[in-house]
Amino acid sequence: MTIRRFPAALALAAVLLVSVAAVAGAGPDHPRSRPHSVIGESVRGRPIEVRRVGDPRAPLKVLVVGSIHGDETQGHRVVRRLRGRYGERIRGADFWTITTVNPDGVAAGERRNAHGVDLNRNFSHGFDPTLSGGYNSGPHPFSEPESRAVKRLTKRVRFDLAVWYHQPWGETLVPCDSSSRYARRYARVSRLKPSRECDVYAPGSAISWQRHRFGTVAFVVELPGGRLHGGEVRRHARATVAVARMLK
Ligand SMILES: [Zn+2]
Numbered sequence: 001m002t003i004r005r006f007p008a009a010l011a012l013a014a015v016l017l018v019s020v021a022a023v024a025g026a027g028p029d030h031p032r033s034r035p036h037s038v039i040g041e042s043v044r045g046r047p048i049e050v051r052r053v054g055d056p057r058a059p060l061k062v063l064v065v066g067s068i069h070g071d072e073t074q075g076h077r078v079v080r081r082l083r084g085r086y087g088e089r090i091r092g093a094d095f096w097t098i099t100t101v102n103p104d105g106v107a108a109g110e111r112r113n114a115h116g117v118d119l120n121r122n123f124s125h126g127f128d129p130t131l132s133g134g135y136n137s138g139p140h141p142f143s144e145p146e147s148r149a150v151k152r153l154t155k156r157v158r159f160d161l162a163v164w165y166h167q168p169w170g171e172t173l174v175p176c177d178s179s180s181r182y183a184r185r186y187a188r189v190s191r192l193k194p195s196r197e198c199d200v201y202a203p204g205s206a207i208s209w210q211r212h213r214f215g216t217v218a219f220v221v222e223l224p225g226g227r228l229h230g231g232e233v234r235r236h237a238r239a240t241v242a243v244a245r246m247l248k
Contacts, residue, residue: 039098040149043114046103048149053083053097054090062095062244063154063162063216068120068206070105070112074223075165081237093244096157101146112136113146120202122147123209137204147206154210160247162210162218163240168225173197175207179217182243190232190239192221217247 036051054062064082066075079097081087087095100106104114112118117138121131124141131137142148154162161182172187174180176198187194197220202208207218221236228236 039153040145042102042104042146043144044104044107046107048098048101048103048146050096050098050153051083052094053087054093054095056094058092058094060093060244060248061157061159061161062093062240063098063157063159064095064240065098065101065162065164065206067100067106067165068102069118069166070100070102070108070110072111072165072167072223073100073106074167074228075221075236076100077228077233078165078236078240081233082240086234086237090241090244092248093241095240095244096153096159101150113144115144117144119144119146120206121204123151123204123206125205125209125212126203128203131203141204150206154214154216158214159210159216159218161240161244162207162216163243164207164218164220165223165236166220167223169195169222170224171195171222173220173222175211175219177211179211179219182217182246183219185246186219186221186239186243189242190221190235192223192236192239217243 036049038047039050040048064079066079067073076099079099082095082097102113102119105112111134116136118135121135121137122144127141128137138144142151172183172192172194174183174194174196184194207220210216210218
């Protein structure tokens with residue numbers, strides 16, 4: 001058995017790329033044994049890591065981000081679930097999983113990054129420079145190393161589907177465009193009630209940039225506050241795979 005190689009066209013050669021040795025004890029084809037790549041660094045120099053599960057040769061590209069706000073970390077457990085044995089069974093889709101794009105915020109238990117910027121207001125689509133406080137958008141679009149790392153990865157991989165986890169609303173946010181049926185499917189499988197996202201004011205968000213710039217089916221899952229139980233984590237992992245299947 002050999003470790004699957006990434007297709008050359010998708011290699012992140014031009015991006016800061018560091019392969020890390022396999023995790024001891026896992027078999028060579030186990031997702032946990034696959035190398036992860038560092039796609040960038042936070043303000044404080046913490047690595048932002050991506051790990052692929054599923055079928056790296058599949059044309060269907062899926063991004064799953066456990067958190068962008070550092071105090072909303074339950075999505076990390078969904079990412080862990082996808083990277084575990086469950087992820088081994090994913091067929092026909094290439095999942096790129098990121099635990100957090102805001103490692104400084106997670107370390108500090110804080111929504112924003114170490115510059116005090118809300119990374120989910122720092123993307124260019126609909127960027128609003130007047131936002132401050134918890135929604136501080138930063139001095140200009142992509143002013144932060146973390147949002148630039150997402151930008152580089154997205155431009156290279158051109159994801160078909162992107163699921164971003166937040167807390168604590170306890171809702172699957174259904175976009176008002178053609179991707180609504182995918183979010184509704186997610187809501188059904190995860191049993192996290194759907195709510196229309198059209199009215200949510202989120203200028204400069206990651207999903208709006210991915211949708212408008214690349215046509216990605218991108219939506220937010222607002223997990224409930226507090227700690228999810230194991231059954232919920234499993235349902236959310238299953239829901240991402242169910243939505244990916246719709247796109248095949
Ligand atoms: Zn959030």
